[in-house]
Amino acid sequence: MVDAAVYRAPGLVALYDAGLGTGYDPTWFDRGYWQQHGAPLDSSQERGSVLRLDRGNGSWVLRHYHRGGFVARFVDDRYVWTGWERTRSIREWRLLARLRGAGLPVPRPVAARAVRLGPAYRADIVTEYLPATRSLAAYLEHGDADPEHWAAIGRTVRQFHDAGVDHPDLNAHNILLDDAGGVFLVDFDKARLRAVGAWAENGLARLERSLGKVARERDRRFDAEGWRVLERAYRSP
Secondary structure, eight states: OOOEEEEEETTEEEEEEGGGOSOOOGGGGOHHHHHHHSEEOOGGGOOTTOEEEEOSSOEEEEEEOOOOSGGGGTOSSOEEOOOGGGSHHHHHHHHHHHHHHTTOSOOOEEEEEEEEETTEEEEEEEEEOOTTEEEHHHHHHTTOOOHHHHHHHHHHHHHHHHTTEEOTTOSTTSEEEETTSOEEEOOOTTOEEOOSSTHHHHHHHHHHHHHHHHHHHTTOOOOHHHHHHHHHHHHOO
């Protein structure tokens, strides 16, 4: 269970893990500071400009929220302000805390911040770094995904769907596998809890399309047998 501590200042709200035993520290979100004291994540993990924060007794991951799609050409990292609890970082932190409490395999949320800029805001989130993990995309690139991986992914996705977790960006980059065969889902921006319904099948189809896209980008054949193993595991009682 992750208990939230709250820090408020003019134009700023932050949530952080009360179990840290410290007060709010603005350097958690200072990319310049961590570019000197942290380390960029291995690019093979497909995590872009996300930074790993090396702390000596464990590592964190800092992610700044950026817009995607067509609108990103005009607005890089600002979102329309509609209240603190509706900011992307605060919503994602609270969802991760809830999923951790339910025993689902997600990174532990550490801290989230939203900074209001008049009618807009910017946001950041810090989560636990999952050591010895690689994205499914990295496994596919090197041809390392085997039937056990595919089956484990299918079971894990079903676990989330049964819990009502709609992950709208479920793709090969947001599925991580560790050396012990564990599977984790990451990047829950825009994810939400819903009553079980047709969205689960839509999410599974979206994942299949994502895997096909990754195969095309890497000039590889789509692993149809791997997908069949995944789907069988997903549909097994």
